[in-house]
Amino acid sequence: MSEGREERPMPASFPPAGNEPLLARARAVAATVCDPEIPVLSIEDLGVLRDVTCSADGSIEVVITPTYSGCPAMNMIALELEIALEKAGFDRVRVTTVLSPAWTTDWMSEEGRRKLKAYGIAPPSEKRAGRGALFGADEVTCPRCGSANTVRLAEFGSTSCKALWRCQDCREPFDYFKCH
């Protein structure tokens, strides 16, 4: 398992270029939509929101990317995007899904990591090069007391993106947002 995992930076069109007011407003609205399973995180914090474009006729296209292939939250996120934009006065909205480049936890914003921790979920380990980054779980710190003396209880947690851990110092179990 020694192949390097290539770095996948955010696409160049993100964050918004130019100052078209309609587009800026649509982007701002889209960025308020939250992950239904982790409601403290917006889809922008998560890196799921990839692009928002506005055609000449005023119709809006929002591009999102799934975290995991089978993430059941994607349908809900698409629906909530449509509802949020319609409420904001955009009546022609299209949500499309792209798979490439593949989503990675490296795209989670600093703000997102902070919010996750405050919510009681240990954020994914910091970026590391190579496939070993997926299993960087050995450096998980307790979101409650900050101890690094933690142990994995279960590889697969309450959602695809989480594992279940426990702190050996304060003894609290907690969710860990897995590297991906």
Next chain:
Amino acid sequence: MAKTIRVNETPLVLYTLRRADDALILGHRLSEWCGHAPMMEEDMALANMALDLIGQARSLYTYAGEAEGGGRTEDDFAYWRDERGYRNVLLVEQQNGDFARTILRQFLYAHFADLYWRAMMASKDATLAAIAAKSEKEMAYHVRHAGEWVIRLGDGTAESHARIAAALEDLWPYTGELFEMDASEKALVDAGIAVDLSALRERWRANVKAVLDEATLTTPADGWMQKGGRTGIHSEHLGHLLAELQHVQHTIPGAVW
């Protein structure tokens, strides 16, 4: 009433359906454990792995529909092909049996899928490469999880060792089919779209053997191998599985949540 579909199996459509069917059928098998696993954590693990596989299948079926060009959706392929229309390997349709057997089947497949999807990231087909990039990360977790259990059961009690050793002996003859390629697939390899599966086999064997050694299990020699699934000739188990998977759609065609 909707009827069984006849797919126009161009090489690309067939290739994509074979991978989609592997993922759907194995995902369905794992989902049969939901509420029955030996403990809560494992119930969640099996359901999560099922979800990964069904998610991969959805992307692949959607792409098969685009490649076929007839407007078919993921649901058309999943619900409206009969047993002879399915193209999955026989390994994934084998019954769950006990927990050791389920884990061993997952272990053998995950090690294959892990190598396969990593190689497919270099496919010249952009959609398959994109699906590969998502799938390989998911399969890396399946490899680790299943491997940990293989070691625990193999190097566990006399009872757990006997159960997983029996599963290994029974399931090994289904592993050869994972590496089978026909002329239509070889043409896609030449075009840079598909992966040469024969090139993965030694590596797969070495990866699997390393874990089996640690689990105090003997890696079987390759003898006579079962095959047929890639051309629609299945074991008796697939029909029963499909009866359950397709029941609602066949009773109330077009039903939605």
